[in-house]
Amino acid sequence: MEATRQIYWNVSPLGLPVMYLLTALAMAVFFYGFFRRIKVYRQGKPLGRLDHLPKRIFRAVSEGLFQGKVSREKGIGELHQHFLWAFVILFIGTTLIFIETDILKPLFGVTFLKGDFYRVFSLALDLSGVVVLLMLGGMFTRRFWVKKIKLPPKPFDRIFYALLFLILLTGFGLEGLRMAVTETGIEPELVYYSPVGMYLGYYLQPLGWETLIAAHQGLWWLHMVMVMAWIALIPYTRLKHLVLTPINYALYDEHPFGHLPTINLEDETQESFGLAKPSDLGFKDIFDTDACTSCKRCEDRCPAFNTGKPLSPMLLVQQMGEVCFELKDGSLVDKIGKDALWACTTCGACQAICPAEVEHLPKIVGMRRNLVLMEGEFAGDEVAQAMDHLEVNANPLGSAPGTRADWAEGLGLVEPAEADWLYFPGCYASFDPRNQKVAKAFIKVAQAAGLKLAILGKAEKCCGEPARKMGNEYLYQNLAQANIEAFKSAGVKGIVTTCPHCFQTLGTAYKDLGLDIEVLHYTELIDQLWKDFKFKLNRIHLEVTYHDSCQLGRYGGIYDPPRNLLEACGADFREMKSHHADSFCCGAGGGRIMAEEKVGQRINQTRAKMALDLGADQLISSCPFCLTMFEDGVKGLEAEHKLKPRDLVELLADALPTLEERL
Amino acid sequence: MKILVCIKQVADLESRFQVASGQTWFNETDLAFRLNEYDEFAVEAAVQLKEQTGGDLTVISVGPARASEALKKALAMGADQAVHVLEDQQLESFQTAQVIFEQIKAQGYDLIFTGMQSSDKGSGQVGLLLGEMLKINSVSCVVAFKYDGRIEVERELEGGLRAKLKLATPALVTCQLGLNQPRYPTLPNIMKAKKKPKSEVTSPAPASRLQVVALGPPPKAGAAELIEGDLLAQVSKVVAILKEHKLA
Numbered sequence: 001m002e003a004t005r006q007i008y009w010n011v012s013p014l015g016l017p018v019m020y021l022l023t024a025l026a027m028a029v030f031f032y033g034f035f036r037r038i039k040v041y042r043q044g045k046p047l048g049r050l051d052h053l054p055k056r057i058f059r060a061v062s063e064g065l066f067q068g069k070v071s072r073e074k075g076i077g078e079l080h081q082h083f084l085w086a087f088v089i090l091f092i093g094t095t096l097i098f099i100e101t102d103i104l105k106p107l108f109g110v111t112f113l114k115g116d117f118y119r120v121f122s123l124a125l126d127l128s129g130v131v132v133l134l135m136l137g138g139m140f141t142r143r144f145w146v147k148k149i150k151l152p153p154k155p156f157d158r159i160f161y162a163l164l165f166l167i168l169l170t171g172f173g174l175e176g177l178r179m180a181v182t183e184t185g186i187e188p189e190l191v192y193y194s195p196v197g198m199y200l201g202y203y204l205q206p207l208g209w210e211t212l213i214a215a216h217q218g219l220w221w222l223h224m225v226m227v228m229a230w231i232a233l234i235p236y237t238r239l240k241h242l243v244l245t246p247i248n249y250a251l252y253d254e255h256p257f258g259h260l261p262t263i264n265l266e267d268e269t270q271e272s273f274g275l276a277k278p279s280d281l282g283f284k285d286i287f288d289t290d291a292c293t294s295c296k297r298c299e300d301r302c303p304a305f306n307t308g309k310p311l312s313p314m315l316l317v318q319q320m321g322e323v324c325f326e327l328k329d330g331s332l333v334d335k336i337g338k339d340a341l342w343a344c345t346t347c348g349a350c351q352a353i354c355p356a357e358v359e360h361l362p363k364i365v366g367m368r369r370n371l372v373l374m375e376g377e378f379a380g381d382e383v384a385q386a387m388d389h390l391e392v393n394a395n396p397l398g399s400a401p402g403t404r405a406d407w408a409e410g411l412g413l414v415e416p417a418e419a420d421w422l423y424f425p426g427c428y429a430s431f432d433p434r435n436q437k438v439a440k441a442f443i444k445v446a447q448a449a450g451l452k453l454a455i456l457g458k459a460e461k462c463c464g465e466p467a468r469k470m471g472n473e474y475l476y477q478n479l480a481q482a483n484i485e486a487f488k489s490a491g492v493k494g495i496v497t498t499c500p501h502c503f504q505t506l507g508t509a510y511k512d513l514g515l516d517i518e519v520l521h522y523t524e525l526i527d528q529l530w531k532d533f534k535f536k537l538n539r540i541h542l543e544v545t546y547h548d549s550c551q552l553g554r555y556g557g558i559y560d561p562p563r564n565l566l567e568a569c570g571a572d573f574r575e576m577k578s579h580h581a582d583s584f585c586c587g588a589g590g591g592r593i594m595a596e597e598k599v600g601q602r603i604n605q606t607r608a609k610m611a612l613d614l615g616a617d618q619l620i621s622s623c624p625f626c627l628t629m630f631e632d633g634v635k636g637l638e639a640e641h642k643l644k645p646r647d648l649v650e651l652l653a654d655a656l657p658t659l660e661e662r663l
Numbered sequence: 664m665k666i667l668v669c670i671k672q673v674a675d676l677e678s679r680f681q682v683a684s685g686q687t688w689f690n691e692t693d694l695a696f697r698l699n700e701y702d703e704f705a706v707e708a709a710v711q712l713k714e715q716t717g718g719d720l721t722v723i724s725v726g727p728a729r730a731s732e733a734l735k736k737a738l739a740m741g742a743d744q745a746v747h748v749l750e751d752q753q754l755e756s757f758q759t760a761q762v763i764f765e766q767i768k769a770q771g772y773d774l775i776f777t778g779m780q781s782s783d784k785g786s787g788q789v790g791l792l793l794g795e796m797l798k799i800n801s802v803s804c805v806v807a808f809k810y811d812g813r814i815e816v817e818r819e820l821e822g823g824l825r826a827k828l829k830l831a832t833p834a835l836v837t838c839q840l841g842l843n844q845p846r847y848p849t850l851p852n853i854m855k856a857k858k859k860p861k862s863e864v865t866s867p868a869p870a871s872r873l874q875v876v877a878l879g880p881p882p883k884a885g886a887a888e889l890i891e892g893d894l895l896a897q898v899s900k901v902v903a904i905l906k907e908h909k910l911a
Contacts, residue, residue: 265854
């Protein structure tokens with residue numbers, strides 16, 4: 001006889017009609033649960049994320065199935081990934097049963113769950129059930145027994161866990177009971193394709209047919225009702241992510257990471273700027289607040305949260321959601337609190353790790369925009385002062401713009417028209433003595449590699465990034481327009497920066513304002529020159545660690561060039577606790593370089609401590625903000641003699657062979 | 664109520680000031696300019712008064728074309744219209760007061776606000792001279808201001824004392840640091856300011872009553888030197904300096 005089993009074996013005549021009725025009911029509750037949310041999302045502005053649909057669907061399916069973002073969190077991420085794979089197999093199995101019994105068989109008399117296909121089907125489902133149970137056990141243990149994991153409670157958390165456990169257990173129970181009657185001892189070969197059922201079957205067989213059949217019938221009802229209840233619960237519990245997360249993957253932002261919408265300042269019909277209430281948000285923003293599964297991976301990485309600031313990116317998203325779901329178009333800022341908004345360093349660690357594709361950065365900066373552009377409020381008097389400096393002197397330090405190029409005198413720079421690259425030093429390298437050393441080191445290395453560099457000099461202005469991230473889009477655009485005009489009138493073809501903030505702003509943000517010039521960070525440029533054998537380096541003997549600046553790493557995706565260069569000069573290199581996409585911000589991003597850190601522990605010290613714990617001699621970064629913060633942080637920790645913060649290019653400049661060595 | 668604010672655009676104090684030999688004013692190339700800080704308090708006080716009583720707020724400035732930026736800022740902060748008296752020469756206080764007087768004498772302003780002084784010349788006279796020319800009450804160095812039919816002000820005096828005064832309008836008030844927290848113009852107000860009426864006028868300045876003889880930095884009284892480098896380098900530098908000055 002061909003291998004198969006009777007679907008809905010031993011189900012009482014009333015069973016199937018009731019099952020279909022309950023299915024319809026569960027689906028109705030399920031769809032109602034989702035459809036009622038649409039009016040909440042619709043408070044926002046139109047979605048605008050339905051272009052490139054095939055790409056979007058591909059991403060939803062690939063991220064949803066392969067769990068690339070989810071599995072980035074070691075441990076739980078992998079548990080979830082394996083859970084999902086097994087769960088998907090169970091889902092496919094159930095769908096196949098539905099297709100055969102409810103479509104193909106009644107309409108066309110076709111069956112396919114038989115023979116070898118049935119064997120594979122049976123084994124796959126049996127084993128998947130085991131994997132799901134094991135993973136679920138792991139997740140349950142972590143969730144409810146491991147004390148330090150404190151996830152915010154959501155409705156029916158324990159109930160849906162319990163239901164899922166019981167559904168799986170009763171599923172195996174049903175299999176065992178059925179097999180005890182129909183397979184064990186009867187189909188000696190087929191039983192091996194349902195190993196769990198087989199063991200249960202042998203174990204249960206002594207109960208006798210009558211008991212087995214009665215128990216099976218009773219358990220079937222329980223199993224079926226629980227499944228329906230579980231499906232109906234999905235939109236009302238954390239399980240809603242089964243539907244919302246894949247959709248959110250499809251609604252991803254096609255811009256580079258951390259892109260902020262550029263406000264059209266020419267549009268005179270616009271009377272309100274920034275995000276103040278749900279009607280200012282986009283559809284996706286509101287959808288995000290619903291798609292958040294409160295897994296708190298963002299919070300675990302947030303430099304503000306982890307140093308005692310009143311900001312949790314998870315709580316912020318949820319509070320926004322609460323305001324949206326009230327349907328009263330209430331104030332977002334009142335709910336979240338200004339201190340939470342100002343505390344953000346826009347490092348993007350939250351957004352980069354979020355397995356639900358929530359975009360935190362545009363929300364936080366959007367609400368800051370409202371505070372600055374509509375209320376004239378800032379993170380503090382010192383920030384207002386820095387904004388004033390930016391407005392008057394085109395740098396946040398308040399230095400005289402006429403002295404912007406003083407540092408570069410006698411360094412052999414050429415006119416922009418003759419240069420291979422225009423070097424955009426930015427404010428810190430131009431005015432801050434510590435960072436002027438970095439600029440000089442960069443010029444030394446670039447010139448050793450045969451490059452001719454130019455600067456704009458006094459025509460250069462702040463790129464505007466700190467102002468923009470602090471919400472001052474107007475000031476940012478004024479500065480940006482002036483720079484763009486200066487680039488164009490100087491006939492600039494390519495720009496290199498030492499500051500990752502300038503790099504991201506000029507290369508990415510300025511695109512929205514019409515600048516389309518190649519912009520490189522020096523680490524990329526010098527790495528390429530090194531690979532092209534354009535200069536030589538001596539080996540240096542130092543134990544170093546490298547700090548990924550947020551703008552270069554998470555925003556720019558540049559992780560390897562600086563590490564290649566550290567290897568090139570032979571430094572003994574080790575990674576800190578948080579690195580690459582998980583790098584821990586120095587504390588100066590998001591315009592916080594202009595602000596005083598008054599609450600909690602100092603972020604820069606927290607990060608410098610990680611390098612100290614590693615026992616490194618030097619803490620290498622490639623960002624003037626990071627360098628400034630670490631110089632300060634190391635002093636604060638009284639560790640100046642143990643740990644020296646330096647820019648990578650200073651290390652390279654030291655490793656350049658002297659003239660005698662080259663001869 | 665008709666309110667007037669007199670403002671001046673000045674060079675930012677962080678600028679690198681250079682005076683060519685024989686000149687009596689610094690070279691303006693490469694300098695950054697801003698609304699005089701004291702005048703920001705004056706604009707803020709005037710805008711607050713306008714918000715309290717309603718009425719019409721005019722801002723006036725005497726200066727070269729670049730000064731229009733300062734006027735724009737005052738408009739964005741809440742002034743209703745701007746008058747720009749184009750003047751490329753450096754006027755002394757009496758001349759400036761006279762030029763403003765000629766422009767406004769027929770307007771019948773109820774209250775006039777000026778900064779206590781300009782941060783470039785610091786004479787502190789334009790406001791009070793204007794008050795005298797208009798023959799109205801003037802009070803200088805104001806750190807608190809209230810209006811309820813009459814004005815009530817506090818003046819900052821030597822030794823941290825404060826004098827409280829009541830004056831009838833029309834009056835002129837010169838504003839001292841700490842009077843208020845000048846607002847940051849909101850974006851809608853910046854955009855609205857672009858459409859507010861601005862008039863540019865010229866007005867011949869009267870002859871100067873004083874002559875600037877020379878302008879230059881004061882003689883250096885000694886300078887601080889930042890000693891950098893590692894501990895050893897710092898110590899040897901200090902020892903060298905002490906030896907050089909025969910102190911060790």
